[in-house]
Amino acid sequence: MAKILKLKDINKIYGDKIKTQVLFDINMDFEESTFNSIIGESGSGKSTLMNIMGTLDRATSGDVEINGINISNMNKNELAVLRNEFIGFIFQFHYLLPEFTVMENILIPYRIKNKNITKEAISRAEELMEIVGISKVKNNKATDISGGQQQRTAIARALINQPKIVLGDEPTGNLDSSTTEIVYDLLRDINQRYKTTFIIITHDKRVAEKADRIIEIKDGRIEMDISRKI
Numbered sequence: 001m002a003k004i005l006k007l008k009d010i011n012k013i014y015g016d017k018i019k020t021q022v023l024f025d026i027n028m029d030f031e032e033s034t035f036n037s038i039i040g041e042s043g044s045g046k047s048t049l050m051n052i053m054g055t056l057d058r059a060t061s062g063d064v065e066i067n068g069i070n071i072s073n074m075n076k077n078e079l080a081v082l083r084n085e086f087i088g089f090i091f092q093f094h095y096l097l098p099e100f101t102v103m104e105n106i107l108i109p110y111r112i113k114n115k116n117i118t119k120e121a122i123s124r125a126e127e128l129m130e131i132v133g134i135s136k137v138k139n140n141k142a143t144d145i146s147g148g149q150q151q152r153t154a155i156a157r158a159l160i161n162q163p164k165i166v167l168g169d170e171p172t173g174n175l176d177s178s179t180t181e182i183v184y185d186l187l188r189d190i191n192q193r194y195k196t197t198f199i200i201i202t203h204d205k206r207v208a209e210k211a212d213r214i215i216e217i218k219d220g221r222i223e224m225d226i227s228r229k230i
């Protein structure tokens, strides 16, 4: 299978005067259309690693390759274009635009990429809303829906540009356990339907165990990396 994301000798040092190294020589590959989870104690470096994978932050040294492209020499604008095209993000706090409807929020990444909203985009948004179960509230403002519906809106938004990779940093961190289960089943469904690669940080053991692969980060190093036979 093709490697969709490669990390080579990634080191990250925060700070100028007082330097703190939080990632140490991380080497990792992710195969296309797999579902991966990242676990580890608070402060172990999970979000730092994910921000580097997602090109939101730069490593102090090392290389990141996305879909066969080494991003090390790309400038900010080039990274923004690549990110919008290849990567969907789902965070614990979903940062929906409160003044916009569910539908409008979902279409934002599409609008950034294409300027004009096409019929195809609208029908894709509708398909995604159907899959994540928020069709009924599509014209509600983002503030006028439940927490679980907001999280589903964020998931649909992450998928609107058909990204090859979806990165999630505790995407269900503020949901109750039954909603968490529903959201994960949803992500798995999307993973299989669209062959999207998922890399999800989670504190939830049950969630991690459902993944094809579990990576544990400890003190900025890979402590464990196990794959289920598929």
Ligand SMILES: Nc1ncnc2c1ncn2[C@@H]1O[C@H](COP(=O)(O)OP(=O)(O)OP(=O)(O)O)[C@@H](O)[C@H]1O
Residues within 6 Å of the ligand: 014, 015, 020, 022, 040, 041, 042, 043, 044, 045, 046, 047, 048, 049
């Ligand atoms: N911008 C920053 N400047 C300096 N240190 C930072 C910065 N961001 C994170 N750190 C430190 O880097 C280490 C790793 O942080 P990171 O956010 O990656 O941890 P995490 O595994 O995501 O933790 P959590 O599970 O609590 O979200 C921590 O010690 C943290 O204090």
Ligand SMILES: [Mg+2]
Residues within 6 Å of the ligand: 046, 047, 048, 169
């Ligand atoms: Mg974190």
